Every structure is written in structure tokens, then in C-alpha cells.
Amino acid sequence: MEPVSVIEGKAYPLGLKNVDTDMIIAADWLKTISRSGLGVGAFEALRQDPDNVFDNPAYAGAPIVIAGDNFGCGSSREHAAWAMLDMGIRAVIAPSFSDIYSSNAFKNGILTVVLPQEAVDRLLEVAQTDPIHVDLDSQTVTTPFQDRFTFEIDPFRKQCLINGLDEIGLTLTSDAHIASYEKKVASERPWVSGEKSHESLAV
Amino acid sequence: MSKQQTLYEKIWNAHVVERRDDGTCLIYIDRHLVHEVTSPQAFEGLRAAGRTVRRPDLTLAVPDHNLPTTARRDAAGNRLPILDKMSAQQLEALEANAPAFGIRYIGATDIEQGIVHVVGPEQGFTLPGTTMVCGDSHTAAHGALGSLAFGIGTSEVEHVLATQTLMLKQSKSMEIRVDGTLGFGVSPKDVILAIVGKLGAAGGTGYVVEYTGSVIRDMSIEGRLTISNMAIEHGARSGLIAPDDKTYAYLKGRPMAPKGAAWDEAVAWWKTLPSDAGARYDKVVLLDAADIVPNVTWGTSPEDVVPVTGVVPDPASFEDASKRDAAAKSLAYMGLEAGQRMQDVAVENIFIGSCTNSRIEDLRAAAHVLRGKHIAAGVKQALVVPGSGLVKAEAEREGLDRIFIDAGFEWREPGCSACLGMNPDKVPAGERCASTSNRNFMGRQGPGARTHLLSPAMAAAAAVTGRLTDVRELLGSE
Numbered sequence: 001m002e003p004v005s006v007i008e009g010k011a012y013p014l015g016l017k018n019v020d021t022d023m024i025i026a027a028d029w030l031k032t033i034s035r036s037g038l039g040v041g042a043f044e045a046l047r048q049d050p051d052n053v054f055d056n057p058a059y060a061g062a063p064i065v066i067a068g069d070n071f072g073c074g075s076s077r078e079h080a081a082w083a084m085l086d087m088g089i090r091a092v093i094a095p096s097f098s099d100i101y102s103s104n105a106f107k108n109g110i111l112t113v114v115l116p117q118e119a120v121d122r123l124l125e126v127a128q129t130d131p132i133h134v135d136l137d138s139q140t141v142t143t144p145f146q147d148r149f150t151f152e153i154d155p156f157r158k159q160c161l162i163n164g165l166d167e168i169g170l171t172l173t174s175d176a177h178i179a180s181y182e183k184k185v186a187s188e189r190p191w192v193s194g195e196k197s198h199e200s201l202a203v
Numbered sequence: 204m205s206k207q208q209t210l211y212e213k214i215w216n217a218h219v220v221e222r223r224d225d226g227t228c229l230i231y232i233d234r235h236l237v238h239e240v241t242s243p244q245a246f247e248g249l250r251a252a253g254r255t256v257r258r259p260d261l262t263l264a265v266p267d268h269n270l271p272t273t274a275r276r277d278a279a280g281n282r283l284p285i286l287d288k289m290s291a292q293q294l295e296a297l298e299a300n301a302p303a304f305g306i307r308y309i310g311a312t313d314i315e316q317g318i319v320h321v322v323g324p325e326q327g328f329t330l331p332g333t334t335m336v337c338g339d340s341h342t343a344a345h346g347a348l349g350s351l352a353f354g355i356g357t358s359e360v361e362h363v364l365a366t367q368t369l370m371l372k373q374s375k376s377m378e379i380r381v382d383g384t385l386g387f388g389v390s391p392k393d394v395i396l397a398i399v400g401k402l403g404a405a406g407g408t409g410y411v412v413e414y415t416g417s418v419i420r421d422m423s424i425e426g427r428l429t430i431s432n433m434a435i436e437h438g439a440r441s442g443l444i445a446p447d448d449k450t451y452a453y454l455k456g457r458p459m460a461p462k463g464a465a466w467d468e469a470v471a472w473w474k475t476l477p478s479d480a481g482a483r484y485d486k487v488v489l490l491d492a493a494d495i496v497p498n499v500t501w502g503t504s505p506e507d508v509v510p511v512t513g514v515v516p517d518p519a520s521f522e523d524a525s526k527r528d529a530a531a532k533s534l535a536y537m538g539l540e541a542g543q544r545m546q547d548v549a550v551e552n553i554f555i556g557s558c559t560n561s562r563i564e565d566l567r568a569a570a571h572v573l574r575g576k577h578i579a580a581g582v583k584q585a586l587v588v589p590g591s592g593l594v595k596a597e598a599e600r601e602g603l604d605r606i607f608i609d610a611g612f613e614w615r616e617p618g619c620s621a622c623l624g625m626n627p628d629k630v631p632a633g634e635r636c637a638s639t640s641n642r643n644f645m646g647r648q649g650p651g652a653r654t655h656l657l658s659p660a661m662a663a664a665a666a667v668t669g670r671l672t673d674v675r676e677l678l679g680s681e
Contacts, residue, residue, distance in 0.1 A: 015525070016525075016528075016529065016532075017525040017526065017528070017529050018404050018405070018504050018506075018529060020504075020642075020644045022623075022642070022644040022645070022646060022647050023644065023645060023646070026624070026646055026650070027623045027624045027625035027647075028624065028625060030240050030241075030268075030269075030625055031240075031269060031287070031289035031290055031292075031293055031625065032289065033243035033244065033247070033292060033293060033296050034243075034244065034247075035244050035357075044646075045645050045646045045650065068525045068529075069405055069525065070404055070405035070408065070438065073404055073405065073438065074340065074435070074642060074644060075339075075340050075623075075642075076241070076338060076339055076340040076342075076354035076355060076356055077240075077241065077356070078241065078244075078338075078356035078357040078358060081356070096405055096408060097408075098405075098408060098438060099374075099408060099409065099438075099440045100340060100354055100355070100356060100435075100440065103355075103356060103359065104356035104357075104358065104359075107356065107358035107359070108358070117525075154225070154227075154372065155225045156223070156225050156227045156370070167358075167362060167370065168252070168254070168361065168362050168365050168366060171229065171362065171365075171366045171368060171370065172365070172366060174220065174221050174229055174368075177220050177221045177229065178220055178229070178231070178257075178366065178367065178368060181220040181231055182231075182367075185231070189468075189469075189472060190465065190468075191330075191461035191465040191466070191468060191469045192233050192330070192333060193260065193261070
């Protein structure tokens with residue numbers, strides 16, 4: 001994961017509520033066996049509308065999306081995060097995110113910024129004409145007009161994002177804990193382990 | 204611990220490997236279901252880092268999402284190729300990755316093949332009190348058996364494959380209690396649609412939900428699977444139901460369930476799991492069964508629920524400005540007008556299937572409505588897609604396939620089918636589908652497809668009349 005600190009630039013003022021991951025990347029694009037190259041398929045259905053924000057030259061290459069409540073709801077497809085990363089998105093600002101999307105975004109170094117609806121409304125207005133500045137270290141979103149909104153972020157996630165940590169590598173440092181947990185379960189609830197009790201699959 | 208605990212807290216506490224100072228926990232994962240769409244990049248990641256699968260014995264792979272549901276073998280028994288090259292490549296990747304990493308694999312032409320969330324309970328892979336994950340948001344379904352089950356992304360799939368754990372923060376808890384007795388013609392699907400309609404698509408975000416109350420207790424395991432399956436549609440990653448005698452009876456003797464003395468030990472532990480009397484939830488939501496009727500969706504979010512006897516709502520009637528905007532967009536997409544009677548809406552497609560409603564009880568409920576009837580002239584495509592090869596075989600044993608075929612339905616091979624538009628089963632642009640699946644998102648069943656979610660019996664009723672129909676009237680007229 002690329003480390004994240006400051007994300008600055010134009011923002012797509014999407015504003016829409018309940019943006020689901022089917023909307024972010026349709027199922028047909030999920031047949032890939034790679035993580036890259038999905039940007040061209042991102043927001044395909046919304047792009048049918050000639051007035052959509054993603055094809056508006058004013059926002060071309062923007063690293064930020066501003067959306068409504070419950071962003072990323074629905075399917076767990078990480079392709080949604082990969083597609084957004086591929087189109088250059090590094091932060092999404094919304095009043096709320098689905099739990100799965102927010103985790104997927106985090107794993108790919110996309111910052112999900114939760115702000116109250118009033119702040120999101122103000123940022124949607126500013127984004128029409130001006131850039132937005134997101135600073136992970138100070139946990140703030142600012143505009144050229146002295147707007148300053150602070151946001152909360154899980155300290156563990158913040159640390160991972162700032163350092164661009166490999167989470168699997170980090171977990172593997174707990175290998176001894178995992179092994180001792182497995183040993184405990186093997187004696188207390190041996191039936192949990194499939195290994196010996198499984199018979200053939202056939203009914 | 205002396206404090207009264209919820210089912211969720213008990214399962215959580217039994218799976219903490221390591222608790223960090225900031226409250227983040229390393230949680231052990233007991234069961235991992237893998238399918239072809241969200242796993243190739245995870246296996247690739249393992250290879251790139253030179254990592255192995257820590258517990259292949261706790262992992263089960265089965266393809267379901269992009270398999271065509273047409274015949275998989277020709278008359279001579281030879282396997283038929285998948286014509287879509289990308290889908291074929293994805294299936295080949297799983298067929299290669301599973302043995303390469305020592306994971307048990309149910310193949311596309313095995314009788315046990317089916318939708319991951321049908322296969323897990325059916326094989327006894329899903330067990331009460333376990334933690335379970337899959338790269339699919341409808342993993343919540345397994346909560347019906349008392350498993351703390353949730354959908355994860357591909358990076359997390361890779362994390363679980365490599366470490367058998369996930370770094371998680373404990374969610375808040377919510378009780379959704381449905382008391383009373385369901386009326387005639389009201390199914391588990393109507394109950395969960397009522398819940399999603401009441402809570403909204405984000406109402407459970409940040410929560411693990413436990414469904415309780417007499418309606419849930421009285422419900423069969425298959426009905427409960429329909430309920431928990433759609434927990435994610437109201438934003439909750441998991442939807443638990445406490446295990447009880449029905450759960451044990453359902454699981455006993457299943458191929459992967461514990462046997463002999465291990466079974467007795469398991470049941471003894473499972474019996475300690477239900478929430479203690481007086482355990483506190485962060486939020487409680489109550490529904491009365493008497494208020495629940497056969498439901499349908501009108502819009503492009505699963506929260507857009509209305510009784511089938513109702514009308515399309517006026518976007519202006521919503522208090523929330525962004526919902527007004529979204530509702531107007533939904534109606535434009537759906538080709539509906541405010542005030543239109545739902546029962547006047549004509550449908551050209553019927554889909555009975557998906558991890559929500561493709562089990563034997565679902566097929567029986569639909570067949571009951573269709574017996575001796577035929578699909579309406581305006582219905583162009585009517586699909587029944589059993590959730591697994593075993594469900595299909597049982598339905599054929601009961602003669603349900605004949606009822607469907609005689610009624611004008613196509614009887615297909617198991618898979619996700621028209622639920623998600625990534626295999627050949629799609630709904631054409633601009634056409635409507637009465638669908639027993641779980642999502643009515645824009646383009647979900649194919650670009651421009653218009654989805655109305657409903658129960659299997661209601662889908663069958665719509666097939667017979669060619670429009671959304673109150674199944675109670677159809678059954679009552681017999």
C-alpha cells in the first residue's frame with residue numbers, strides 16, 4: 001500500500017446517497033483476475049448521463065469524491081476500491097460508508113473521510129469551483145475559503161495508512177499468538193477443526 | 204465473565220487471539236468459503252509474497268458467480284466449455300488455485316456444487332458459534348445457524364488465507380425482534396423486506412444484528428437463512444440468529460458436521476451461546492408480525508419497500524432531501540410514476556433463485572402457486588435456478604421440476620444466475636424482473652434492468668398473471 005498523508009486537488013461533487021458497489025463497478029468487470037485496469041469501467045451506469053461529474057472536464061483527474069450517505073453499500077467486491085484507485089481517487093468524503101467498502105478502501109490506501117451532512121454539503125458547493133485539501137495527519141479537510149472540518153479515524157488504520165503498512169506482514173508477527181490460540185481450541189472445541197472429522201463431501 | 208452477554212459477544216470473545224490497546228482485536232476465523240470471482244487476486248498475492256494457506260482444512264472452495272446455468276455436460280457426459288473467455292479463465296484460476304494451496308474444492312459439475320451460501324449450511328460446513336467469512340457480502344446468511352459470518356474484500360480474503368485471522372473492532376449490537384404470528388401468504392422474505400424498509404439501507408451500518416422474537420423462533424432454518432442473508436441490505440455485516448433445537452436437527456448428519464461424541468460436545472457448547480436474559484444491546488428495533496404483508500420493492504435500493512397492495516410513493520413525500528433526489532432518480536430508472544398501483548406493474552421476466560431464495564422450501568412455495576397454472580403471455584423469460592445440485596435433485600425427486608416446466612419455466616443448473624448480471628442470465632435493458640434475489644440496484648441484473656424484489660410465492664404469482672400480484676388473492680381463489 002502507498003503511504004497516505006495529504007490529498008489535495010479537485011473533487012468530484014457526486015453528492016448521491018446509497019452509492020452501491022454495483023454502481024461503482026458493474027459485475028461484468030469482475031471477471032478479471034488482476035487488480036489493475038478497472039478505472040475505465042468505474043461508474044459506468046452514471047456515465048450514461050451526459051451531464052455526469054466524472055466526464056466533466058472541470059473535474060478531470062480529481063483525487064477526491066464527495067458523496068452522500070452510505071457510500072459503497074451492497075456487494076463486498078474490492079474491485080470497487082481498485083477501480084477508484086485506478087482512476088486516481090485517493091479519498092472519499094461522505095456522511096457515512098458501508099463497513100465493507102470502508103475496509104476495502106483502507107486496504108488499498110484510499111482514505112474514507114466521514115463528515116456531517118452539513119460539512120459535506122459545504123464541500124460539494126466548494127468543489128464546484130475550487131480544490132479541497134485533506135490532511136490525514138491533522139485529520140482535517142480544508143478549503144481555500146477558511147473552511148476547516150476535522151474528522152475521526154481509527155488510530156490503527158491511521159498508522160497503517162501513514163506508514164503504508166503490509167497488514168498481512170504485521171499480523172504474521174503475531175504468529176505465536178495465533179498458534180497458541182489454535183492449540184487452545186484444539187483441546188477445548190476439537191470439533192471446530194475440520195481436519196479429522198470430515199468425511200467425504202458426498203451426501 | 205459474570206456480565207450477561209449477547210450471542211455476538213460470546214462468539215466474539217471466544218475468537219479473540221490478541222487484543223490490542225486501541226481495542227482492535229485479532230479475531231480467529233473458523234470457516235472460509237472461497238469462490239471464483241473474489242479470490243484470484245488473493246491467491247496471486249500469496250504467490251507474490253511466497254505465502255501459503257495457513258488452514259486449508261478450514262477452507263472450502265466452490266464456483267458459483269459466473270458459471271452459466273445451462274447444461275454443463277453434453278449428452279455423452281463431456282464437460283461443456285464456458286463460452287465467455289473471462290469467466291472461463293476465472294473458473295480455471297480457482298480450479299488451479301484450490302489444489303495448489305491444498306484447499307478442498309467442489310467442482311462445477313459435482314452434485315454438491317451450488318451457491319456458496321447454500322452449500323455451506325447444506326454440507327454442515329457452517330456451524331453455530333463459529334466465525335465465518337467469504338468474499339461475498341451475503342455471507343451474513345450463515346448467521347441463521349448462529350455463525351458470526353460476514354462478507355470481506357479480496358485483501359481480507361488474502362489475509363485470512365495467510366493468517367486465518369482478521370484485525371477487527373467489535374461492532375455495536377442491535378436486536379431486531381419480530382413478535383407475533385405471520386399471516387397467510389406472508390413469507391420470511393416479506394419479513395426481511397419489512398425490516399430493510401423500516402431500518403433503511405444504512406440502518407445497521409456499524410452493527411452486528413441479532414434477529415429474535417417468536418416469528419424467528421417459529422421459522423424453519425431455511426426461512427432464517429433468507430432473513431440473515433439480507434442483513435447486509437440494511438447495512439449490517441452480520442445477522443445472527445441463536446441456535447436452537449431446529450438448528451441442531453438441521454445440522455445433524457450433514458457431511459461436514461461433527462460426528463459421534465464430537466457432536467454431543469459441540470451441541471453442549473452451542474447450548475451455552477444464546478444471549479443471556481438481561482443482556483444489553485446498543486439498539487433494539489421491534490416489529491409486529493401483524494403489520495407484515497407480502498412486500499415488493501419499487502426503487503433501486505432494497506430499502507424501497509412497499510406492500511404489494513400499495514402504490515409507488517411520491518418522491519416529494521420523503522423528509523430527507525437526498526432521499527427525495529434518489530427516489531426521483533429511481534422512479535426515472537424504473538419507469539414508474541408516483542401513485543401508480545404496484546399490482547398494475549407488468550413484468551416480462553421472472554427469476555426464482557439466488558442465495559436468498561433458492562432452497563427447497565423456496566422452490567416448494569413457488570411450485571405450490573404454479574401447480575396446474577401457466578406463465579402469462581407477456582412473460583418472456585421465467586427462470587428457476589436451484590441453489591445447489593442437491594437442492595435440484597431433491598426438487599426433481601419431489602416432481603417440482605415438472606410443475607415449473609409445465610408452467611413454462613426454464614429449469615436450470617445451480618449458480619448465482621440472474622441475481623448479479625455477471626453470467627449469461629441477465630434481464631434485458633428496460634425490462635422488468637420479478638426477482639427473489641436480494642438487490643434491486645441500477646444495472647444489478649444487467650444494464651438497464653428493472654428489478655422488483657419479492658418472495659418465491661410472489662414471483663410465481665407474478666409469473667401467472669404477468670404483473671406484480673398479491674399471492675394471497677391468487678391462493679385464496681383456489
